[in-house]
Amino acid sequence: MKKGLLVITIVVFLMSNLSFTVYGEENNQAAPDSENLAENAKSAILMERDTGKVIFNKNEHEQLSPASMTKIMTLLLIMEAIDEGKLKLDETIRVSERAASMGGSQIFLEAGEEMSVNDLLKGVAVASGNDASVALAERVAGSEKSFVKRMNEKAKELNLKNTKFQNATGLPAEDHYSTAYDMSVMAKELLKYETITNYTSIYEDYLRKGEDNEFWLVNTNRLVKFYPGVDGLKTGYTNDAKYCLTATAEKEDMRVIAVVMGAGSTKDRNADVTQMLDYAFNHFQTNKLFEKGDKITELNMLKAENNHLDVVASESISTLHKKGESMDKVTTEIKLHEDYTLPISKGDSIGELLVKNEGKIISRSDLTVEEDVEKASYLTLFKRTLQRMAKNE
Structure with a gap:
């Protein structure tokens, strides 16, 4: 199992000649022209x-x-x-x-x-x-x-x-x-x-x-x-x-x-x-980027019983913009946790997907696994060691 921070950047092109306005992580305020809403509520x-x-x-x-x-x-x-x-x-x-x-x-x-x-x-x-x-x-x-x-x-x-x-x-x-x-x-x-x-x-x-x-x-x-x-x-x-x-x-x-x-x-x-x-x-x-459960990346975990692991979106992931506006380019960055403690349970967060516009974070979503990941048995580890030795001969 590799330690360290794994970062992967995906570029998503959404072609448009129009400008783009994001209500993002650093700009989480109400949109204009909405002053007359909720007049009856506290x-x-x-x-x-x-x-x-x-x-x-x-x-x-x-x-x-x-x-x-x-x-x-x-x-x-x-x-x-x-x-x-x-x-x-x-x-x-x-x-x-x-x-x-x-x-x-x-x-x-x-x-x-x-x-x-x-x-x-x-x-x-x-x-x-x-x-x-x-x-x-x-x-x-x-x-x-x-x-x-x-x-x-x-x-x-x-x-x-x-x-x-x-x-x-x-x-x-x-x-x-x-x-x-x-x-x-x-x-x-x-x-x-x-x-x-x-x-x-x-x-x-x-x-x-x-x-x-x-x-x-x-x-x-x-x-x-x-x-x-x-x-x-x-x-x-x-x-x-x-x-x-x-x-x-x-x-x-x-x-x-x-x-x-x-x-x-x-x-x-x-x-x-x-x-x-x-x-x-x-x-x-909105523009949909990923549905809940979509495969985002994969990991090979040598110390896990099933060492091939699909990393998926924990929720639907989109971008938001006003009608008549769109974006020219959005990037998504995958940040996986530096260390993993086995076992990992279904649904546990193992990282996050950052959605960015022009380098600015506009949303974060947890990345997770769809099945339990157990620690590899001594027999499994022994077999993998033999397989690696055979490949190196």
Whole structure:
């Protein structure tokens, strides 16, 4: 296994005679001509998902109650557990008395009832079920308290400096807060798990269908039905938080995230988000560089059991620019970590892909592996030594 920093530069030509404007890592501010957006909200943000670039913001770092938008972090940890094989969609979970006792939005689980992870996910994503959220949290971490600890650890990992959780549901609690910016980052991270929108895009469905206690699910995010392209993510409301929404929509290969916090009514909340989405799709477009899972490079690791390793994109990677503008040349630089400690687990970051314009970094994305990489056995190492000796004869 070679040590040292491996850097590879790829030049991507996108032919155009027009100028290019980037909302990049060193220029992460809102675009002009957007002053009239989110007039009804205390805070708001509009972000392009692939690049993480902010198109519009308003008081985006103000600490406010996120209400049930808290469940975006809850869903993120659940999707991570599923991706890592620690939780399976067809697994059945037995509901605890505590989970069944949750108030607020619920799917009316009963203590001792058994429900699949798949249906509980629907209960969280569609109906914002507090009981379903706690049932899943207890399964993943043993208790809601332990799960909340993981939520806060994940917030630190994502460098969210203005977020603190006290529960997995968003029910009113002292010292439980987040910001529009932090919610957009959580949403961006959640959307790496592309199957999440299979749940958050459902407008209506049923749980326990055909049974006496059948429950009709209706999405609390009405834009899923009434705004083309919206397929998530999470609403929120309490007396303190007022009306909140983290929404995502995709159109013409561009996905955006819009967050509104503290709106005065459902109508105001939806109007603000609709205007923000319209603004994004009317004024901006993306150029796709890589899809999630695309092979970026490869490594030969002599001390690994499988010494040929494909390095892939951990997420969709694009550039963002205003409509009518494009770029003449973009470069992507691969930076792999200097040292690797085996084993490496599926999904672990082993480097990053830097997207640059004229030498200026405009986005960063983790590079990862799609399968576990085990340390080579002594027998494997012995065979490789013999093979190298035979080649040198």
